[in-house]
Each structure stands twice: as structure tokens, then as C-alpha cells.
Amino acid sequence: MNQKQSRKGKSEKTKERRAALKAERAKLAAGRFLVKQANSIPDPLEKFPTFQKYERNGLSCTLSCKKVKDLAPETLEWAIELCSTNMKAMYEKSSGGWRAWEKREEMSEDAAWYLIAYDTNSQKPIAFSHFRFDMDFGDEVLYCYELQLEKEYQKKGLGKFMMQVLELMAFSNQMLKVVLTVFKHNPDAMTFYEKCKYEVDETSPEDNFDETFDYSILSKLNKMKPTQKTSL
Numbered sequence: 564m565n566q567k568q569s570r571k572g573k574s575e576k577t578k579e580r581r582a583a584l585k586a587e588r589a590k591l592a593a594g595r596f597l598v599k600q601a602n603s604i605p606d607p608l609e610k611f612p613t614f615q616k617y618e619r620n621g622l623s624c625t626l627s628c629k630k631v632k633d634l635a636p637e638t639l640e641w642a643i644e645l646c647s648t649n650m651k652a653m654y655e656k657s658s659g660g661w662r663a664w665e666k667r668e669e670m671s672e673d674a675a676w677y678l679i680a681y682d683t684n685s686q687k688p689i690a691f692s693h694f695r696f697d698m699d700f701g702d703e704v705l706y707c708y709e710l711q712l713e714k715e716y717q718k719k720g721l722g723k724f725m726m727q728v729l730e731l732m733a734f735s736n737q738m739l740k741v742v743l744t745v746f747k748h749n750p751d752a753m754t755f756y757e758k759c760k761y762e763v764d765e766t767s768p769e770d771n772f773d774e775t776f777d778y779s780i781l782s783k784l785n786k787m788k789p790t791q792k793t794s795l
């Protein structure tokens with residue numbers, strides 16, 4: 564190869580790199596736009612009346628979806644309390660431990676959305692999911708931070724139904740996937756998410772000689788959306 568050919572090869576590579584960078588920036592911008600758009604909807608569940616009710620296995624519930632700032636303060640307090648009741652022991656077993664104040668802050672941040680199920684008879688809240696529309700490793704996602712049901716309402720299909728509602732809100736707003744974190748020492752939740760057809764996400768950390776992780780990141784992809792890798 565002579566000098567001229569080598570210069571040409573280099574400039575081709577530079578052009579390719581620039582084009583890839585441009586495509587990556589465009590993909591990120593498009594993702595951020597979709598996240599912003601999803602977050603600006605007053606009620607992402609409004610368009611889907613059949614998913615606002617759950618009447619199966621002896622349960623009769625209504626579901627509603629709100630931003631944290633629109634939740635009644637006592638409902639947020641109930642959610643924080645339920646999270647502690649269900650999860651404190653799991654967190655205490657983990658390397659991070661249980662930090663009540665951090666959890667309260669996380670659950671109260673402006674970006675938090677809540678899907679809440681109410682018992683139709685008592686009108687009391689019985690289950691919730693704290694979720695967010697967000698960018699995660701360069702992808703537009705619905706991140707499920709929590710799914711918590713009161714003990715007496717568990718194992719009646721409501722949890723699975725609420726995951727389907729999250730998927731509906733995610734995919735109808737063109738999110739690439741629904742993502743969540745689960746403790747490896749929570750086998751009930753692991754089995755549940757497996758039944759809901761969640762798989763280990765590419766961003767889930769892998770144990771190695773230096774480090775082990777007590778959690779996995781699981782996800783379900785939006786089949787209607789082509790995946791496009793970023794280098795983030």
C-alpha cells in the first residue's frame with residue numbers, strides 16, 4: 564500500500580467513526596425525546612380502560628397511575644411503609660443494607676410514577692409499583708423500582724397483571740424495554756419474574772473473581788422496536 568492509499572484508508576475510517584458517532588447521538592436524542600414525551604402525559608393509563616380494573620381470583624381492584632406529586636400524602640406514606648414491611652429483611656441481607664431514609668427519598672423524587680391498585684370494596688390501596696420513564700445505559704426504558712403487594716392480596720394474579728400494565732404503558736410510549744432489579748436471595752420474586760417472562764438484561768453485572776453481586780437486572784424487550792446498540 565502506498566502513502567496515498569494509506570491516507571485514503573485513514574480518512575475512510577475517520578468518516579465511518581464520525582458517522583457512527585452521529586448516529587449514536589441521534590439515537591440518544593431520540594430516546595431522550597421519547598422519555599420526555601412519556602413523562603409529560605398526565606395519565607399513561609387513561610387510554611386503556613380495560614386495564615384499570617382487576618376482577619379475578621376473588622379480588623376486585625381498580626388501578627390508577629399518578630406522578631408522585633399528585634399522590635395523596637397518606638398514600639405515599641402507606642407505600643413507603645409497605646415497602647419496609649415487605650423488603651426490609653431482604654435489604655438487610657444485602658451488601659447495601661437497609662437505609663430507610665434513602666428509600667424514602669428515592670420513593671419521593673419528582674421523577675417517580677405510581678401505579679396503585681385499590682380494593683374496590685374498602686377503597687384502600689393494596690398494591691403499588693413505583694416506576695419511571697428514564698434513560699438507562701443509553702436506552703429509553705420504563706424502570707420498575709418497586710412492585711409491592713399487601714400479603715393477603717399476593718398470589719392471586721394481581722402482581723402479574725400489574726407487570727402487564729407497566730409493559731403496556733412502556734411499549735405504548737415506545738420505550739425499548741421494561742427493566743427491574745431483583746435480589747438473588749429473593750427466590751419468590753425471581754420465580755415470579757421468570758413466570759412473567761423476564762430475562763437477565765445485558766446490563767446485569769456478572770460475578771467475577773474480585774466481585775460478586777447480590778442482585779440481577781432483568782428486562783423484557785419491546786418486540787415492536789428494533790434494537791440499536793450504543794457504546795454507552
Ligand SMILES: CC(C)(COP(=O)(O)OP(=O)(O)OC[C@H]1O[C@@H](n2cnc3c(N)ncnc32)[C@H](O)[C@@H]1OP(=O)(O)O)[C@@H](O)C(=O)NCCC(=O)NCCS
Nearest residue numbers: 649710711712717718719720721722723751752754755758
Ligand atoms: C412478588 C410479588 C410482586 C408477586 O405478585 P403476586 O400477585 O403475588 O404474583 P402472581 O399471583 O401474579 O403470580 C404470577 C406467577 O408467579 C408465580 N409466583 C408468584 N409468587 C410466587 C412464589 N412465591 N413462589 C412461586 N411462584 C410464585 C405464580 O404461581 C404465578 O405463576 P403462573 O403465571 O404460572 O400462574 C408479590 O408476591 C409481592 O409483593 N411480594 C413481596 C414483595 C416483593 O418481593 N416484591 C418484588 C420485589 S423485586
